[in-house]
Amino acid sequence: MxxxxxxxxxxxxxxxxxxxxxxxxxxxxxxxxxxxxxxxxxxxxxxxxxxxxxxxxxxxxxxxxxxxxxxxxxxxxxxxxxxxxxxxxxxxxxxxxxxxxxxxxxxxxxxxxxxxxxxxxxxxxxxxxxxxxxxxxxxxxxxxxxxxxxxxxxxxxxxxxxxxxxxxxxxxxxxxxxxxxxxxxxxxxxxxxxxxxxxxxxxxxxxxxxxxxxxxxxxxxxxxxxxxxxxxxxxxxxxxxxxxxxxxxxxxxxxxxxxxxxxxxxxxxxDAEGASKDIRIEVTDAATEDEAVQVARTISRNNLLKCAIHGEDPNWGRVLAAIGTTDAAFDPDRLDVAINGVWVCRDGSVGEDRALVSMKEREVVITARLNAGAASATLWTNDLTADYVHENSAYST
Amino acid sequence: MxxxxxxxxxxxxxxxxxxxxxxxxxxxxxxxxxxxxxxxxxxxxxxxxxxxxxxxxxxxxxxxxxxxxxxxxxxxxxxxxxxxxxxxxxxxxxxxxxxxxxxxxxxxxxxxxxxxxxxxxxxxxxxxxxxxxxxxxxxxxxxxxxxxxxxxxxxxxxxxxxxxxxxxxxxxxxxxxxxxxxxxxxxxxxxxxxxxxxxxxxxxxxxxxxxxxxxxxxxxxxxxxxxxxxxxxxxxxxxxxxxxxxxxxxxxxxxxxxxxxxxxxxxxxxDAEGASKDIRIEVTDAATEDEAVQVARTISRNNLLKCAIHGEDPNWGRVLAAIGTTDAAFDPDRLDVAINGVWVCRDGSVGEDRALVSMKEREVVITARLNAGAASATLWTNDLTADYVHENSAYST
Missing domain, CATH: 3.60.70.12 (L-amino peptidase D-ALA esterase/amidase)
Structure with a gap:
């Protein structure tokens, strides 16, 4: 409350x-x-x-x-x-x-x-x-x-x-x-x-x-x-x-x-500084919970993805590029990614039509299925906005 | 050329x-x-x-x-x-x-x-x-x-x-x-x-x-x-x-x-997307070159610091907060940080007057002296700007 x-x-x-x-x-x-x-x-x-x-x-x-x-x-x-x-x-x-x-x-x-x-x-x-x-x-x-x-x-x-x-x-x-x-x-x-x-x-x-x-x-x-x-x-x-x-x-x-x-x-x-979207990142079917958290955290820190979400752009390629920098267990050709429930990436390649993704709501859910095990983790982040830049450029002055 | x-x-x-x-x-x-x-x-x-x-x-x-x-x-x-x-x-x-x-x-x-x-x-x-x-x-x-x-x-x-x-x-x-x-x-x-x-x-x-x-x-x-x-x-x-x-x-x-x-x-x-400052990060007196690179990379990825540099704000606290997340060898009470040659942080605390720092030029130099050895490394990054957000929000649309 x-x-x-x-x-x-x-x-x-x-x-x-x-x-x-x-x-x-x-x-x-x-x-x-x-x-x-x-x-x-x-x-x-x-x-x-x-x-x-x-x-x-x-x-x-x-x-x-x-x-x-x-x-x-x-x-x-x-x-x-x-x-x-x-x-x-x-x-x-x-x-x-x-x-x-x-x-x-x-x-x-x-x-x-x-x-x-x-x-x-x-x-x-x-x-x-x-x-x-x-x-x-x-x-x-x-x-x-x-x-x-x-x-x-x-x-x-x-x-x-x-x-x-x-x-x-x-x-x-x-x-x-x-x-x-x-x-x-x-x-x-x-x-x-x-x-x-x-x-x-x-x-x-x-x-x-x-x-x-x-x-x-x-x-x-x-x-x-x-x-x-x-x-x-x-x-x-x-x-x-x-x-x-x-x-x-x-x-x-x-x-x-x-x-x-x-x-x-x-x-x-x-209430995060300057944010316009709250992003829930769900990593599923990971080999271990630690790896699920590692992948979720890496996705959450990808500035390019955070900008794309701000622009309501279901840019799943940036999700894959982020996952690829981790050492978690996965096969690049078996990665699935959904944005707001639409599986825009299947088997590491183009899935459902990205035009089906609606991102008008403040909450955006990104689901990354690693297909490497039974562990999962959820992590929250925000989009990256011009307001964030403004607020943190001027903080101490 | x-x-x-x-x-x-x-x-x-x-x-x-x-x-x-x-x-x-x-x-x-x-x-x-x-x-x-x-x-x-x-x-x-x-x-x-x-x-x-x-x-x-x-x-x-x-x-x-x-x-x-x-x-x-x-x-x-x-x-x-x-x-x-x-x-x-x-x-x-x-x-x-x-x-x-x-x-x-x-x-x-x-x-x-x-x-x-x-x-x-x-x-x-x-x-x-x-x-x-x-x-x-x-x-x-x-x-x-x-x-x-x-x-x-x-x-x-x-x-x-x-x-x-x-x-x-x-x-x-x-x-x-x-x-x-x-x-x-x-x-x-x-x-x-x-x-x-x-x-x-x-x-x-x-x-x-x-x-x-x-x-x-x-x-x-x-x-x-x-x-x-x-x-x-x-x-x-x-x-x-x-x-x-x-x-x-x-x-x-x-x-x-x-x-x-x-x-x-x-x-x-x-020529980085949306950047207004080129930031040279010099980490000196590190125990090893790998640790110098690790510290420099961590500093370079700190969004808060990158926003501060955009605002021409010599916010050295954000440099220290970034260094503190690494596992490189250093004593928090022996860290020195200079921005454009002014040692605004000495021994992990307030150093020279931050008002002495001029950040009008496009190139900004951040020097972090770990006082833990003889190795060093230099890494380049950019500031984080509203233009970066704009360019990467709209990229695929």
């Missing part, structure tokens, strides 16, 4: 405050020149503080990622502070100290240790954060904390997002998984930084949270590849308050986490 | 006819709807017919690539026929038969075997060639063959190229290496198909041609990466007539081949 407008007067408890035991806030600290909200705080009121996290696999990691990775090793989080308006990446030891100071300020205000506070940042790389604005903002956010603050928090983490993004799953057993996301991108790789905070009031320990989160991200955020660029800041966190006192069925819980991740991932791709 | 206009009334002997013992022609067979020249023929009049070839590493190979790879196994070529207006890729056994028939028609007209005729095609994938137009065109081309035909041939192989591309190197020892290229792209990978034919009148046997050609392409065409997309048709051929009777010094010959390849590669990047 996506927030489609940015009003904060909703009294619904959504996103990170959909689950009991959580308060959140989103405020304007003045980090962004635009004067829009730029600082979010999510607080876990317990009784449990179990947590798990997944981070960018980029070797150039922002200071808040280095910090939060360390914090999560304890499997415990009392709060998450998130700022937009600056990534605090490539800022050296001073930037790391800024992250540390932020966590200490949050910890002091809440009466918890800095080591129980995760920090997330998003924005331009290579610039220090304005700590003289950020630190007073922490006090402001603490004062605004509310069990209805999920929407305000989701709004405050936006960068180039056109809408804020929240999702929830409620179990008949009484517990809930909720979450928020920002980013016109994805976990790894990521177009812009993706930040996600998930919360639950189920009673789940840290190892189980970690397992559920890793399983969920593997087939959701990890299979969204908007432009092949991996962020230095991508972070996905899952916090459990245990406020319902209910220990969920493991499979049901994992599925709820996966559904919330899938919902948020779909919202991310639907 | 690039041809800057498309007049064919030059009597200079340039490109593939710069060397003695070669005739060439470029004619309009009617394959292209535009009515511009679309069929080129290069003939070796001997006395030697030694030849070598390098082809796309794409596993989905066009029919002419499959054919020419076979032909080159004999190390001997009497002629090359090249058409624009259709790639003859993903056309199945019938498409391969079209290539075979074309080679037979050329062979019959010249009195040589089809197995001594290489075939190159470029254009849209997945459509059969109009053989009823192409085959009469062969007769036309044979009639037009001339020792001054190098420029007409270079013009006839253009697709989205805005200028035709030729180059020559003349040795004081009396022999010459010349060549022509088409493509707004590169060997492997390739944006659009790259076709290159090189000729020499030096007396060089096939194994030596092969060694010189592979060494040259490895550091020239293989280090041009306009948009990360690899063509199904890329081909580079080198033919030796031995017409001067001079056996060159091996190193001098290899260097002449490299210089012609480098010249043509630079012309390709300067």
């Amino acid at each position: 996506s927030g489609s407008t940015d009003s904060t007067d909703s009294t619904d408890s959504i996103g990170v405050t959909a689950a009991q035991g959580f308060r959140a806030a989103g405020v304007t600290a003045g980090i962004k020149a635009s004067g829009t909200p730029d600082l979010a705080l999510v607080v876990n009121d317990g009784p449990s503080f179990a947590a798990a996290g997944v981070f960018t696999s980029n070797r150039v990691k922002a200071a808040p990622v280095l910090w939060s990775e360390q914090v999560l090793k304890g499997g415990r989080l009392a709060a998450v502070i998130l700022n937009s308006g600056g990534a605090n990446a490539c800022t050296g030891p001073a930037g790391f100290q800024d992250t540390h100071t932020t966590a200490e300020r949050v910890g002091a205000a809440l009466g918890v240790g800095a080591g129980e506070v995760a920090v997330c940042s998003t924005g331009l790389i290579g610039e220090r954060l304005p700590m003289d604005l950020l630190l007073p903002g922490v006090g402001l956010a603490v004062g605004e904390l509310s069990p209805q603050g999920g929407e305000a928090a989701a709004i405050a983490i936006k960068t180039t997002d056109t809408v804020h993004k929240t999702a929830e799953q409620r179990s008949p057993a009484g517990w809930t998984v909720g979450g928020m996301a920002k980013g016109a991108g994805m976990l790894a790789p990521g177009l812009a930084t993706m930040l996600v905070v998930l919360t639950t009031d189920a009673a789940v320990d840290a190892p189980e949270l970690d397992a559920a989160l890793r399983a969920a991200t593997r087939t959701t955020f990890d299979r969204v590849d908007s432009d092949g660029c991996m962020s230095t800041n991508d972070t996905v966190l899952l916090l459990a308050s245990g406020a319902t006192g209910t220990a969920p069925d493991g499979d049901e819980f994992a599925e709820a986490v996966r559904l919330v991740c899938a919902d948020l991932a779909r919202q991310l791709i639907g | 690039s041809g800057s206009t498309d007049s064919t009334d030059s009597t200079d002997s340039i490109g593939v006819t710069a060397a003695q013992g070669f005739r060439a022609a470029g004619v309009t067979a009617g394959i292209k709807a535009s009515g511009t020249p679309d069929l080129a023929l290069v003939v070796n009049d001997g006395p030697s017919f030694a030849a070598a070839g390098v082809f796309t590493s794409n596993r989905v190979k066009a029919a002419p690539v499959l054919w020419s790879e076979q032909v080159l196994k004999g190390g001997r070529l009497a002629a090359v026929i090249l058409n624009s207006g259709g790639a003859n890729a993903c056309t199945g056994p019938a498409g391969f038969q079209d290539t075979h028939t074309t080679a037979e028609r050329v062979g019959a007209a010249l009195g040589v075997g089809a197995g001594e005729v290489a075939v190159c095609s470029t254009g849209l994938i997945g459509e059969r060639l109009p053989m009823d137009l192409l085959l009469p065109g062969v007769g036309l081309a044979v009639g037009e063959l001339s020792p001054q035909g190098g420029e007409a041939a270079a013009i006839a192989i253009k697709t989205t190229d805005t200028v035709h591309k030729t180059a020559e190197q003349r040795s004081p020892a009396g022999w010459t290496v010349g060549g022509m290229a088409k493509g707004a792209g590169m060997l492997a990978p390739g944006l659009a198909t790259m076709l290159v034919v090189l000729t020499t009148d030096a007396a060089v046997d096939a194994p030596e041609l092969d060694a010189a050609l592979r060494a040259a392409t490895r550091t020239t065409f293989d280090r041009v990466d306009s948009d990360g997309c690899m063509s199904t048709n890329d081909t580079v051929l080198l033919l030796a007539s031995g017409a001067t009777g001079t056996a060159p010094d091996g190193d001098e010959f290899a260097e002449a081949v490299r210089l012609v390849c480098a010249d043509l590669a630079r012309q390709l990047i300067g």
